Amino acid sequence: MSRYFCHEHPATLTVVTRVVDARPGAVLLETTPFHPGGGGQLADRGILRWRDGDITVVGMEESEGQLWHVLSAPVEVSGEVEASVDPVFRELMTQLHTGTHILNAIVSQEFRGALVTGAQLNADGTARMDFDLPDTDNDRLRGPLEAAINDVIHQDLAVRYQYVSADEVAAESGLIRNRSVAPPPDDEGLVRIVEIVGLDRQACGGTHLRSTGRGRPVRILKIDNKGRHNRRVRIGLVSDR
Numbered sequence: 001m002s003r004y005f006c007h008e009h010p011a012t013l014t015v016v017t018r019v020v021d022a023r024p025g026a027v028l029l030e031t032t033p034f035h036p037g038g039g040g041q042l043a044d045r046g047i048l049r050w051r052d053g054d055i056t057v058v059g060m061e062e063s064e065g066q067l068w069h070v071l072s073a074p075v076e077v078s079g080e081v082e083a084s085v086d087p088v089f090r091e092l093m094t095q096l097h098t099g100t101h102i103l104n105a106i107v108s109q110e111f112r113g114a115l116v117t118g119a120q121l122n123a124d125g126t127a128r129m130d131f132d133l134p135d136t137d138n139d140r141l142r143g144p145l146e147a148a149i150n151d152v153i154h155q156d157l158a159v160r161y162q163y164v165s166a167d168e169v170a171a172e173s174g175l176i177r178n179r180s181v182a183p184p185p186d187d188e189g190l191v192r193i194v195e196i197v198g199l200d201r202q203a204c205g206g207t208h209l210r211s212t213g214r215g216r217p218v219r220i221l222k223i224d225n226k227g228r229h230n231r232r233v234r235i236g237l238v239s240d241r
């Protein structure tokens with residue numbers, strides 16, 4: 001996991017920067033406010049404006065440690081560029097992603113460290129998380145789980161960050177939640193920890209709300225069995241406060 005501009009400046013959604021490298025339909029910028037996605041979070045979308053026009057950014061591609069902006073048409077961008085993240089899409093991803101942390105924290109506490117086996121956020125305001133969970137009554141789990149998530153949202157807990165060494169990560173149990181993919185350290189050997197104060201700490205490179213109360217309430221849409229050890233929990237943001 002690299003350290004992204006948006007980790008240090010999450011509120012800066014527009015920067016004026018320069019093209020470093022380009023090919024038709026893709027461009028590498030000196031600085032980018034775009035989050036590349038990962039761990040189930042979708043890459044930011046947005047727009048690039050330059051001397052010859054503007055073009056939509058539909059995704060990001062990481063190649064040899066560089067973050068390329070994937071464009072909606074095979075144009076070649078050059079020179080000075082104003083890069084703007086779509087604020088509505090970023091906010092949606094941020095709310096959903098923070099919601100999955102809360103869900104993950106509560107499930108992990110209730111089921112003694114149950115690991116996440118997969119996660120996917122969707123552009124329609126829903127997300128799913130898969131957990132390695134023992135046999136549980138899905139219907140009985142749903143109501144209390146939804147209430148517990150919304151209680152954390154209501155409490156408006158602060159969210160903060162810390163960079164710790166890989167050794168410290170290994171020493172503190174519970175920081176790595178994903179069964180298959182542990183986020184790699186950055187160039188300095190540090191791992192980014194996100195903490196929902198009073199609830200949860202874990203390694204993560206995604207975008208998060210500044211406090212849990214800044215998001216909409218969450219609904220548990222469904223809990224399914226996926227194989228003998230997996231439970232798939234689908235959540236959705238309630239559309240209006």
Ligand SMILES: [Zn+2]
Nearest residue numbers: 194204205206
């Ligand atoms: Zn996260």
